[in-house]
Amino acid sequence: MARLVVVSNRVSAPKSGTRAGGLEVAVMASLKHNPGIWFGWSGRVSVKTLETRTIESDRISFVLTDLPKEAYEEYYYGFANRVLWPILHYRLDLAEFSRQDLSGYTKVNEHFAEELHKILRPDDVVWVHDYHFLLLAKALRERGHQNRIGFFLHTPFPPVEIIAGLPHHERIISALCHYDLVGFQTEIDAANFARYVESECQYPGNRKDGYNTGERVVQIGDFPVGIETESFAKMARRAIKSSFVSGVLASLSGRAMIIGVDRLDYSKGIEHRIAAFERFLEHHPDWRNNVTYLQISPKSRSAIPEYMDMERNVSTIVGRLNGTYGEASWTPVRYVNKAHTRTALAGLYRGSRAALVTPLRDGMNLVAKEYIAAQDPEDPGVLILSRFAGAAMECKPALLVNPYDSEAVAAAIHRALSMPFEERRARYEALYKIIAANDIQDWPGRFLKALTGSPTLAASITKPDEPPPTESASGYSAPSVVVQSFAS
Structure with a gap:
């Protein structure tokens, strides 16, 4: 039976000491009807041994992974919050880019992909949340996973004229096209990303039918989050x-x-x-x-x-x-x-x-x-x-x-x-x-229906023709992945 695997930076797991903030309500609503896995950072950084552990609670597996101290600082305080956060909020003037921080961000996305690679089944559906993991689908695809993978951005997405101010945007933002569905809070955000795909990636297609990358058709949608x-x-x-x-x-x-x-x-x-x-x-x-x-x-x-x-x-x-x-x-x-x-x-x-x-x-x-x-x-x-x-x-x-x-x-x-x-x-x-009319309990179903064709995972989901490899495609210490440009 297909499982729902939710990925986010923070996980509100029992006894973990980590809270996921406003994301918690949305994720728990999705896992209530689709028992599965919530995967994310444990809240701990380490300079030596990295541990990934599982907490079982009420038909949900909370899988928590540690992060290396240096990479965490570059990924979280550096690239995620001093580059992506201001740019996504239309504040190019506050962005402070460094290659070292981008390297840390890439390494953490690689680490998450490697840990997910160990537990992911061919028919699992993966739902990735927020700007911390723009590169995650690409890293999973490189490990052979052809699962349905959706992404939801909780922040705004600015127009092309602003997002193009992100250094290496063609390597970072274009990586979203490895997802099967990219979701946003509003129609404006979705339209901004669609225009980016058309002008910067130059993929054929449109908002209604999706954009053909040659490997998949990427759908773009708006799914405004509600409350209970x-x-x-x-x-x-x-x-x-x-x-x-x-x-x-x-x-x-x-x-x-x-x-x-x-x-x-x-x-x-x-x-x-x-x-x-x-x-x-x-x-x-x-x-x-x-x-x-x-x-x-x-x-x-x-x-x-x-x-x-x-x-x-x-x-x-x-x-x-x-x-x-x-x-x-x-x-x-x-x-x-x-x-x-x-x-x-x-x-x-x-x-x-x-x-x-x-x-x-x-x-x-x-x-x-x-x-x-x-x-x-x-x-x-x-x-x-x-x-x-x-x-x-x-x-x-x-x-x-x-x-x-x-x-x-x-x-x-x-x-x-x-x-x-x-x-x-x-x-x-x-x-x-x-x-x-837009209750949070209905929100996950709308996203999952757009991703899989069904609001719950009880329905059959098309499985990939080839199973993913059983051995690691790359270790955490491997060189940073260079995300290809999709411009033709």
């Missing part, structure tokens, strides 16, 4: 009554609360957002001492200089704003770097009059959808959403804003806080209907 809408709404109803959330709301002394929840990342637009809130207080003095903005931003990738700089900048801006407008009995902005549980956040969302979800660029942004699901239908809050978040493609009844325009965001804050009940309820009902 109904269960999150139930969670929020319970959480609002918890001692933690009740304490936070009581501390407001009757003031309205605006909430923002983001990793501390330059793509989230936190500095721009705080500046917009400051402009709101400047233009609407009647709201001073009547509203509190709670920004929860757990620290992220603190070892990278750009993130350290951002952390200092945000703290400085918040301190200045609070010093200018705050009073002994009122702090305009509560800025918290501590992570909170989803349950606690669900309750805080429900107790907030408005949410500021204003990334400068985001693949989807599930905070926007969670905020909607958490609302009280009898007294719903208002979502203020960046037009540059993937969620904006679905959530058009929100107040859509340009996060670079502080005046427009300030005006949206005032509109949200002053919005009549009937308009708030109408917008909420429209938004809830939209996100409920």
Whole structure:
């Protein structure tokens, strides 16, 4: 019977100490209906012996592999987060490319392929997640595997004019054409990649029928990620009554609360957002001492200089704003770097009059959808959403804003806080209907159906004519793979 093999950088395995963040919900939903393997990094780096171990839990095998310390730093802190992350978020100016980091990135993709090679069966279906593994399908193909392999990018995918700024893009991005299906969050992202395949790889085909590489037909699709809408709404109803959330709301002394929840990342637009809130207080003095903005931003990738700089900048801006407008009995902005549980956040969302979800660029942004699901239908809050978040493609009844325009965001804050009940309820009902129709439980089935022809793997999947080799095609210490250019 075919197994589903999910691959991601982080794995939320029992007792592993590693969390997969927002990816966890999506992957667990896919493995719920298709028991199989979740393969990824163990969370450990080693300078000597690399270990791969398996944890069995509830019909799922969690296969975890260690990574070499030097290669991990080059792969993760180097190429993945100092080159791919900024470029995929339209920030060529922040990319810092080095051949050494690319070498580390390639080695880690090779290591994952080698460990997968040992356990992969001919009829397994492989689903690879995110920008950490652009080269993985190519490495698996080189080891003889002809399995159906799909890839999903959780970040945005920029236009050709930006992605071509990635050094060696013809070696890296073109490697995605070794996948059978490449999926994206939005139609815009999918169209950008299709244009790349047409202009840079010059493969014949189109979005509807796929692109013929000579070895396979590569399909491209958009599969917007959702949330578990109904269960999150139930969670929020319970959480609002918890001692933690009740304490936070009581501390407001009757003031309205605006909430923002983001990793501390330059793509989230936190500095721009705080500046917009400051402009709101400047233009609407009647709201001073009547509203509190709670920004929860757990620290992220603190070892990278750009993130350290951002952390200092945000703290400085918040301190200045609070010093200018705050009073002994009122702090305009509560800025918290501590992570909170989803349950606690669900309750805080429900107790907030408005949410500021204003990334400068985001693949989807599930905070926007969670905020909607958490609302009280009898007294719903208002979502203020960046037009540059993937969620904006679905959530058009929100107040859509340009996060670079502080005046427009300030005006949206005032509109949200002053919005009549009937308009708030109408917008909420429209938004809830939209996100409920795209529940996370249905998302894996849509992707797998596009990849295999069936939403579950119980249906037969075409097997390759030749089985993969039983011996290693290359060791981890082999020279870095040079990914061929597909330009003709």
